[in-house]
Amino acid sequence: MSRTLPLRLSQCKPFIVSSIYLNSKKWGNEGMDVYHLRHTRLMALVAKHGKAVHLAEAMMAAGLKMNEQRISQLLGNKNPSKRKNMGGKAARQFEKFAGDPAGSWDIPMDYIGSNVEEAASNYFLDPGQYSLAPVVGRVKGGPYGYLEEEPMAVGDGELRVPYRGRDPNAFGLRVIGDSMSPRYNHGEYIVACPNLPYAPGKYVFVSLVDGSKLLKKLGIETEDSFELLSVNNGYKPMTVLKEEIERICVVQGPFDPDDIHQR
Secondary structure, rough: EEEOOOOHHHHHHOOOOEEOOOOOOEOOOOEHHHHHHHHHHHHHHHHHOHHHHHHHHHHHHHOOOHHHHHHHHHHHHOHHHHHOOOOHOOOOOOOOHOOOOOHHHHOOHHHHHOOOOOOOHHOOOOOOOEEEEEEEEEEOOOOHEEEEEEOOOHHHHHHHEOOOOOOOOOOEEOOOOOOOOOOOOOOOOEEOOOOOOOOOOOOOEEEEOOEEEEEEEEEEEOEEEEEEOOOOOOOOEEEEEEEEEEEEEEEEEEEEEHOEEEE
């Protein structure tokens, strides 16, 4: 289940919202197409019922107006290249029938926690919107998979990283060195989002109470600990107790230096 850890007010960073042209179908930094997300969920629902006709019959019996022809058009059964995009109204009907929370078909499965509304608000911006996270430092891989922080270069404090999200405490970091390649390469930027829900499989920036920093892939969560996996497979998985963690930030990126804004 996705969660967030408490964040101290002293750690908050400002953000700026700007408007540029972005493909309104894109969802988050991972380039997810909302129509693709809905199509994937529909295919799973049809598979559960065997055939489109059986799903249509079940939905009609439940009082929902969705016939076999419409479902086939949304699936693209006869001609995939002419597959119809599923609109929001139809998506809400399928969600209702499947017993899924409203809006959940618009969100990648690994982002959905106990609060779909919160996840959608955090990740899915209106068309043409993005946020700018201030660059607050530089990091490189250190011994045993820990991060080493370097002083900010002259002018770094004036840089902003554009990312898709609404976390008011998001901050950018520049990657130094190749110790985290090929996932994160020298000169690229990442954005750490303290307030977005994390989940196993996501890359995260972890701050420990002793001041140590980690950039890891989140593994198995137990009642009192997290498994953290190496970014570049250079180190064995480590287990960290929850009481040792100050905060966990979902990482977006990497971002190319050419995409960075000067304030």
